[in-house]
Amino acid sequence: MGEEKWIHAASKTYPVYIGQNIWQEVGQTILSALSSYSKVFVVTDQHVAALHKEKLDAWLAPLDEVIYYITPNGEEAKSFAVYEDVMTRAIESGLDRKSVLLAFGGGVIGDLGGFVAATYMRGIPFYQLPTTVLAHDSAVGGKVAINHPLGKNLIGQFYQPEAVLYDTGLLGTLPEREMRSGFAELIKHALISDQQLLDTLITTYRKPEDFYTHDLTAFLSQGIDVKAQIVAQDETEQGVRAYLNFGHTFGHALEACGGFKRWLHGEAIIFGMLFALRMSGEQLNLAFDLANFEAWLTDLGYETVLPQDVTFEKLYQNMLHDKKTTYQEVKMVLLREIGDLVITPASESALESIFQKMKREGA
Ligand code: NAD
Numbered sequence: 001m002g003e004e005k006w007i008h009a010a011s012k013t014y015p016v017y018i019g020q021n022i023w024q025e026v027g028q029t030i031l032s033a034l035s036s037y038s039k040v041f042v043v044t045d046q047h048v049a050a051l052h053k054e055k056l057d058a059w060l061a062p063l064d065e066v067i068y069y070i071t072p073n074g075e076e077a078k079s080f081a082v083y084e085d086v087m088t089r090a091i092e093s094g095l096d097r098k099s100v101l102l103a104f105g106g107g108v109i110g111d112l113g114g115f116v117a118a119t120y121m122r123g124i125p126f127y128q129l130p131t132t133v134l135a136h137d138s139a140v141g142g143k144v145a146i147n148h149p150l151g152k153n154l155i156g157q158f159y160q161p162e163a164v165l166y167d168t169g170l171l172g173t174l175p176e177r178e179m180r181s182g183f184a185e186l187i188k189h190a191l192i193s194d195q196q197l198l199d200t201l202i203t204t205y206r207k208p209e210d211f212y213t214h215d216l217t218a219f220l221s222q223g224i225d226v227k228a229q230i231v232a233q234d235e236t237e238q239g240v241r242a243y244l245n246f247g248h249t250f251g252h253a254l255e256a257c258g259g260f261k262r263w264l265h266g267e268a269i270i271f272g273m274l275f276a277l278r279m280s281g282e283q284l285n286l287a288f289d290l291a292n293f294e295a296w297l298t299d300l301g302y303e304t305v306l307p308q309d310v311t312f313e314k315l316y317q318n319m320l321h322d323k324k325t326t327y328q329e330v331k332m333v334l335l336r337e338i339g340d341l342v343i344t345p346a347s348e349s350a351l352e353s354i355f356q357k358m359k360r361e362g363a
């Protein structure tokens with residue numbers, strides 16, 4: 001049996017359905033909602049289309065007009081060029097204000113598809129149909145965006161979906177590297193909420209194969225709960241929502257350093273969390289066994305040693321473009337203890353000092 005939970009954002013309340021084969025359980029209900037729209041516009045990527053489009057086709061078969069837009073794989077799809085092309089297809093296909101968009105894929109497709117939905121004719125409804133581990137985070141909460149070459153997610157909106165249909169049965173086809181990248185956001189949800197969740201993750205997942213043999217659904221559901229609680233308090237990141245950005249000031253800057261190609265999102269966020277944990281230890285006396293944590297990450301296959309060619313100057317320039325940076329002041333999300341967070345300004349010299357130590361000594 002799957003699970004139904006509700007996201008209470010200020011602008012909208014909507015359901016999240018999560019479970020193995022949940023599609024079969026609630027597919028009919030969503031299908032009847034979809035049948036009331038003039039056209040259904042599906043945004044997906046090449047991998048997901050190759051692996052899972054047949055299932056979607058079979059599900060959507062009773063509907064009159066279904067149009068597909070298939071993007072390139074990966075972060076490239078969150079570019080201006082792809083965004084423009086999706087819009088062109090939507091206009092040429094005659095989508096109107098009574099049309100609906102389905103974002104069927106990982107976080108990239110959710111962010112791109114959601115941003116298309118938010119801006120097409122000033123907004124049409126959309127559904128999130130996440131297919132990656134990472135998307136337990138990205139499909140919930142309504143942040144939708146594309147990238148600018150100078151920074152991650154700099155062009156975007158807060159725009160909530162009608163519903164999220166998360167069939168975790170689709171995760172079995174994810175390559176190991178993508179599993180690991182998505183698991184990083186689950187680690188984040190544990191670090192920002194609950195020592196016990198972190199401990200259970202650490203004991204359950206010891207090596208990469210465990211991602212496939214130990215069902216992630218219950219943990220993903222807990223991750224969604226952590227996010228839902230924060231989004232309910234602060235949909236548009238006036239305050240506590242920034243906690244969800246733990247590890248992201250550094251992580252997003254690193255992603256930009258790599259041209260959004262060198263590191264997957266979660267891989268960069270792991271470095272960002274190690275950076276923030278070290279800073280939390282130095283500035284807030286966080287009691288945390290960083291060495292053990294890093295050893296666990298290494299066992300799971302994460303890179304934890306920053307490559308020598310990454311320079312502080314470039315990273316810092318990118319951090320200045322972070323959305324939390326205001327009046328040229330970089331903000332870090334730090335931990336006083338697991339689940340107890342603080343948002344604090346960070347000087348260039350304080351950031352550089354942590355960076356140099358991390359490069360010399362590892363995390
Ligand atoms: P992704 O969407 O690129 O998916 C990762 C890869 O897995 C892609 O190559 C995709 O084709 C493939 N894939 C997807 N589903 C598959 C499946 N079931 N089987 C096999 N392959 C599959 O990336 P992602 O890691 O899901 O998401 C990363 C993006 O999410 C980043 O752009 C990040 O900024 C964004 N994000 C957004 C939020 C938010 O709140 N909006 C939160 C976290 C991350």
Ligand code: GLY
Nearest residue numbers: 141143241244245
């Ligand atoms: N991933 C950060 C947020 O949703 O706010």
